[in-house]
Amino acid sequence: MTGWYGRILHVDLSSGEYRIEELDPDICRFWIGGKGLAGYYLFPEMTRSWNDPEMPLVFVTGPLTGTLVPATGRICVMSKSPLTGAVGDCSVGGSLGWQIKKSGIDGIVITGRSKRLCGIEISDRKISIEDAGCLAGTGTDELYSRLKEKGSVAGIGPAAEHGVLFSSIMVDGSFAAGRGGLGLVSASKNLKYITVRGTGNVPVHDQEKLRSAREDIRRLVAATPALTGEHGLQNCGTAACYDLISSRRMMPTANFRRTYFRPASSMNSHAFSNEYKPKRYGCKACHILCKRIGEDGTHLPEFETMSHFSALIENDDLQAVAAANKICNETGMDTISAGATLACFSEISGEKLTPDRITGLLLDIAVGRGEGIELGQGSYLYAESKGCPFHSMSVKGMELPGYDPRGAYGMALGYVTSTRGACHLRAYPISHEILRKPVATDRFSFAGKARIVKIAEDMNAVIDSLTACKFFFFGCSLEEYASACSAVTGTETSAQDLLAVGERTYFRDRMMNAKCGFTSEDDDLPPRFFTEAGSSGDGIEIPPLNREEFLDTRSKYYRIRGLDQKGCPLRSKAEELGLEDLL
Secondary structure, three states, X not given: OOOOOOEEEEEEOOOOEEEEEEOOHHHHHHHOOHHHHXXXXXXXXXXXXXXXXXXXXXXXXXXXXXXXXXXXXXXXXXXXXXXOXXXXXXXXXXXXXXXXXXXXOOEEEEEOOOOOOEEEEEEOOEEXXXXXXXXXXXXXXXXXXXXXHXXXXXXXXXXXXXXXXXXXXXXXXXXXXXXXXXXXXXXXXXXXXXXXXXXXXXXXXXXXXXXXXXXXXXXXXXXXXXXXXXXXXXXXXXXXXXXXXHHOOOOOEOOOOEOOOHHHHHOOHXXXXXXXXXXXXXXXXXXXXOEEEOOOOOEOOOHHHHHHOOHHXXXXXXXXXXXXXXXXXXHOEOHHHHHHHHHHHHHHHOOOOOHHHHHHHHHHHHHOOOXXXXXXXXXHHHHHXXXXXXXXXXXXXXXXXXXXXXXXXXXXXXXXXXXXXXXXXXXXXXXXXXXXXXXXOOOOOOXXXXXXXXXXXXXXXXXXXXXXXXXXXXXXXHHHHHHHHHHHHOOOOOHHHHHHHXXXXXXXXXXXXXXXXXXXXXXXXXXXXXXXXXXXXXXXXXXXXXXHHHHHHHHHHHHHHOEOOOOOEOHHHHHHOOOHHHO
């Protein structure tokens, strides 16, 4: 094979043994890699508890990783989510995927539980399990500083070690596999870190065709203002969305009680740039470099982090947002869930959070101290313990990110159909409802959104299987990446072939969640969005969502996706997608 090595490293931390699995080429082609192939290993174990030693923690690259194809240096990390009990997967950047691929393997499957805190170290074909006791409690910045000479570093911080359900795995110090609590899965295995250094070359079938595909992608990216324009990701990072979402009157504010934050103009990308004088950096194999670091070394927050540590908790202190982002990254916590949990706490307690209180509570969560013990369980369990679960703005137990669903109806549907809980990236309706890519749709209408969301989920599932960056698809399409895939692997692949992989991958997610008891009752938004209006103004009306229209659209989605009206997979659809062996 080319593109794939067809080799998966299996590490059993209970025995301290490891082995290399030689994959059947047909499995690689059927699941592509990344999310698709990671789920191949998770599916048989999905009914286990997330902290069962035999629950796998999986890291898988894609066939284009380590090649010339732009923005394919990411990696999929997958296990069962401690926060939701559903499928838990994250696409994360940095250089981990690149280094794993260069070391001669396509991925790593970790099972078992070490008797002591440990680390896995990989240097090409040399693999060892090391004692990490001296690193207990170490923050992710220090962890990266101490281990970066050994290659890319994926590790957990104090939050995971203290049982925080939304703890992250941090890659190379500042890239987060954040949502769903995968850091806690690593902690349950007594795994503090993984380091990987690879020096090999990924085999490619047709270098000339690959160069042509690469140039097509780069030209389209250069012609896309959302990526390379003055206010695009290249110049502003994802923070570019802050003013846009605010102006559309859909900025989640005061725990989603309002949708407009008056001080937003002083908390935006421009304000952060003035304060911190940032430069760009980013993932391996990407020339957009959408992340930013200040001249003083401060890692600037991305859009959702900016939104949740400002508007959502009614904080207008810029430095407090940066400080909250730093605490979450260094201790290993998902910024979206952390901010939303503080907003839930503020509403229930009636307490206005000061900057010192914000940072104090985050530190308490990270080390399991005082009020932080309860808050570390996430907003849903916290609100439920206080007798008011509807104050948790979450789906399947996962907190909503920085787009109020009353301002974008496709997003309202996308939140509930997302297999990992409230997630903007599964279908990313913001692309067409707000950014107007590839075509504009009416953000205040459910018309056509069932089919649009389904197709977008399929597309993003295969993008995560290729381990590419979703943002590049503002300018490119699966056509260009299918050409690149054909050039790398030698298997002629069309955009429709890739989309078919995405559909079977997403359907299998639904099958995994159904095995764990998830139904249509879990595919729902908190009541607030159907009973309370947003913050209308500037000629924009933000009414409550119409529940009948919402449920009708969800029903249409189920039919299009191949689910029954309880949201459970139909046998006929599984057979159509070639998944009958999983029934």
